[in-house]
Amino acid sequence: xxxxxxxxxxxxxxxxxxxxxxxxxxxxxxxxxxxxxxxxxxxxxxxxxxxxxxxxxxxxxxxxxxxxxxxxx
Numbered sequence: 001x002x003x004x005x006x007x008x009x010x011x012x013x014x015x016x017x018x019x020x021x022x023x024x025x026x027x028x029x030x031x032x033x034x035x036x037x038x039x040x041x042x043x044x045x046x047x048x049x050x051x052x053x054x055x056x057x058x059x060x061x062x063x064x065x066x067x068x069x070x071x072x073x
Contacts, residue, residue, distance in 0.1 A: 002033035006044070007051050010063070015055055017048075017066045031071055044071060 009018050009027035018027040034044060048067055052060045 002030050002037055002039060003047050005030035005033055006047055010051055015052055015059065015063070017063045018070060027067075027070060034071070041068065041071065 005026050009023050009030050010016065011019060011023060016023075018024045044067065045064060048064055049060060052063060055063075
């Protein structure tokens with residue numbers, strides 16, 4: 001369930017993590033669900049990498065950095 005919310009926390013066009021207020025709300029829900037599910041940073045990182053498949057390495061790294069700060073892991 002947290003994986004679906006995490007995917008929805010990325011912009012449709014720019015694939016940026018939680019930049020829009022709606023994406024931020026989804027990211028908060030994903031964080032809550034991931035915590036309840038006992039997801040680790042490795043789990044979240046793997047899912048983000050999957051979500052951003054086809055993006056440049058630098059974009060993926062930027063979004064992982066933003067997500068790590070958001071998830072505080």
